[in-house]
Amino acid sequence: MSRQQAAQGVVLTGYTSNSAALPQPHGAAPLSRRMGQYNIQRSRPGEKPPYQRCNSQDSLDELALADYWKEVEIISGDSETQEEVQLKVADEGEQEEAWLMEAGLATLFDESAVDGEDSFVLLSTLTRTQTAAVQRRVETLKQTLRKRNKPYSVPDVRDIFKPPPQQDSKDDESASTGGSEDRKKETTSGVGNGAEPVAEAETDINLEVSFSEQALSYREGSKGLEPVQEADDGLPDFKVVRDKTGLTKVGALCGADMKKVRRLVLIEMTALFDTAAIDLKTHKPLKIKVKESGLFGVPLSTLLEQDQKRLPGARVPLIMQRLISHIEEEGLHTEGLLRVPGSSTRVKAVCQELELKFYDGLFSWETLKQHDAASLLKLFIRELPHPLLTVEYFSAFVSVLKFPTKKQQLQALNLLVLLLPEPSRDTLKALLEFLQRVIDHKDQNKMTLNNVAVVMAPNIFMFKGFRSKITEQQEFAMATGMATIVRLLIRYQNLLWTIPKFVMVQVRKQNMENQRKMNRDHAVRKLLKKMAYDREKNNEKSEKNCEAEGGFIRVQAPQFSKVSMAVQLTEELQASDILSRFLSQDSSISVKREDLCLYEIGGNIKERCLDEETYMKALLELNPSAEWVIKSIQR
Incomplete structure (x- = not known):
């Protein structure tokens, strides 16, 4: 099966109460037989397993998946009883309504909606592809309400994007960032009319022009894609085109501006998927019973509330920080770190002991073995009641591989990372930074980027209680796809936590226009x-x-x-x-x-x-x- 076929077949998955209940494709062979289908060279008794054996995408597709299935087997065998979770996609109309609310545009369908920001100020800063994304959601919502014979006050899309109805003077109008002519000039500069951004190599990530506008220029066939020279691990050496006004990293902005960033990023992400003709269905938030205290199986928000009482300002769960610190103190050189599982009996006992003694400082860390600590870290991630990548954006992360180029896949991942809730984003960042430090010691621990990605993929992408009836082909595609996405997240994490300049320009325009309106009113x-x-x-x-x-x-x-x-x-x-x-x-x-x-x-x-x-x-x-x-x- 080709990589393109694999990308198209990626689906959601999860694990249930025991190995017998693991979601099996209809008529699928047992796990050991499936591993054999990939011609895995299994080690003989007394021999060291062949750790370092994947240095290309092809080896990831074929050989390294043995570690993936072993990890799945460990996960399913260690699972406790858990009620199955049904993921539901919002109905048409309901999905568009939720999207408009999240984008800060609730006033477009609900005149009584109250928001501190002016929706029309936000709309005035949008690019043509972003505008099209909003128009599409508004029109779909309008048609849905009409079909259901429900009263609605959704305005015509042609009225939504009219220039502001009143200006104090011609000078005021020319200075305004809201004029449609100004917006057209700004957003079409260098893209969309048969022109590429000047002097941009295929390995350069341009943060100044909207990603969806760049995708539109590719789609219109402005220039054939140049072959990209790949690095030793099979991934290109992408670099960010630096701007003199400086890069803006996540955490560099105050809450008010970050709120604007998130809304603009949601619109841009949707526009990017629309431009690439990738259908994106978001799932409804999970409604499940969760633990209200403890360390494992507790929602991130609850865990951080506990931690902040002990360490004000904590942004990453203390138990996760301590596990990572312990692994690094004991040495990242341990062969097979993350890949070789700890003793399941010891891990379970240590987990219970940590629940009782961690906050009191009574746990004996010196007795915790490296492989057991690594297993506990993986357990912590996969036991989160809500997936680290969130249910709402889970399918979007998986669909990233449908984009035709690595550059576009990275652009989509960049936007999705910025959309994650703060606790998920901070925790994911801490995890990826740790995984990179593991890879930095690959000469000693034999854990390459591919090895780490394959082992961690099930722990990040599979979550308790969810089942899916999938075919065997989909199951293999899912494994390859998940590992590939984790590779991208680890390799390009410095890029992914950067707020694109074009978003920052839009935030500045909103601030200017809001200030002008406030001064005028x-x-x-x-x-x-x-x-x-x-x-x-x-x-x-x-x-x-x-x-x-x-x-x-x-x-x-x-x-x-x-x-x-x-x-x-x-x-x-x-x-x-x-x-x-x-x-x-x-x-x-x-x-x-x-x-x-x-x-x-x-x-x-x-x-x-x-x-x-x-x-x-x-x-x-x-x-x-x-x-x-x-x-x-x-x-």
Whole structure:
């Protein structure tokens, strides 16, 4: 079976109460026989198993799957009784309604919906492919309500995307980011009209142009795809095209701007799947009984609430952090780490002991063996009552392999990672970083990227209680697909936790337009309230403007003894240079360099922790009203 066939056949799966109840394809052979169909060379008694044997995609498809089926057998054998879970897809209309609500566009079908943000401000920043995605959902919802003879107030899509009905002046109109002509010019630049983004190699990830717009240009046949030189592990060496205004990583933005990011990413992800003609059905959230306390089998949100009472600000479950720390302390060189299972009897006993003693600090970590600790880590991940990748986006993750190129698969994964709830995203990041450290020691532990991906795939993609009647061909495709997705997640994790610049540009436009509307709607009241305040600040503003015009910026540091300093701008001045200068001028600072960040605050962004390679002059041109503040990073 080819890789393309495998990608098309990927389906959801899970495990149940015991090995006899493992979801078996109709008429499928036993596990051992299925492993034999791949001509696996099994080790003889006394011989070491052939750990390192997959260095290409072909070997992943054929040889390495033995480890996958062994892992499935371990998982199914260790499972406790669990009620079966039925995954349900939302009905047509219901799905579109939920999507519009999540995208912050509930007012398009419910005039009584209340949201702090203006839906039409969001709509005014969308690209043509994003606009088409919204139009499609609105029109489907409208048609569904009409078929059901239900009253509806869904506006015509042609009315939704009209320019704002009133502007104070021509100057106001030309400066507005909401005009449809401006949007058309911005979103079609370099894409969609037979033109590729300039000087972009196939291994470059362009974060400045909407991914769905890029996909549209490929679909329209603007340029044949160039063959990509693959690395030793079968995956290309993709790189992000850096921008002078700096990359924005997850965690660098405040909550208000991150909320805008998530809504825009949902629309963009949907537009990308639409452009590639990949049908995407989201599943309803699971309604199951869950444990309200403990360590294993507890929802991430509940577990983090427990942990934050003991360690404020904890973002990754403490038990998971401790297991990873123990494995690394004992050494990542252990041969077959993650692949060789621990003793099932010991693992079960340790699990029960941890439940009783972990929070009291009474557990004897020195007695825990490496393979048992690795088995406990895998157990923790797969015992989560809600999958780490979430039920809502589970099928989207699996469908990523339907995209025709690796670049598009990565773009889709990037958007899906950004859509994950914060606890899932942070936990997944910690897991992938650990897996990469395991791979970094492959010469000692014999665990290559492919080996790790194959072993971890069932633990990430299979979850308790769900069953699916699938064919044998689908089962093999599912195994290959899951392992391939985990490979992508591990290999390109630095890219996947980056917020694309085109999304950041849209966030800035929304902030600008919301600020303009607020100023316009409340001008008189604000004027009366702030006349005295404005007079007081007038001299300070003038000083700031004079500094900017003279090639200087004022950097504030209210947390530290050196409250502020003037910094002269040059073409090459980066955020890292400002931090270095600040530390060199204040010897009393005890905070580590890596715990400090230069923040961009105000103007067209709420708050953003700057990438140290940000060129300050370029960023000042993008956000001339911003203030610059050095403070400790909130981890």
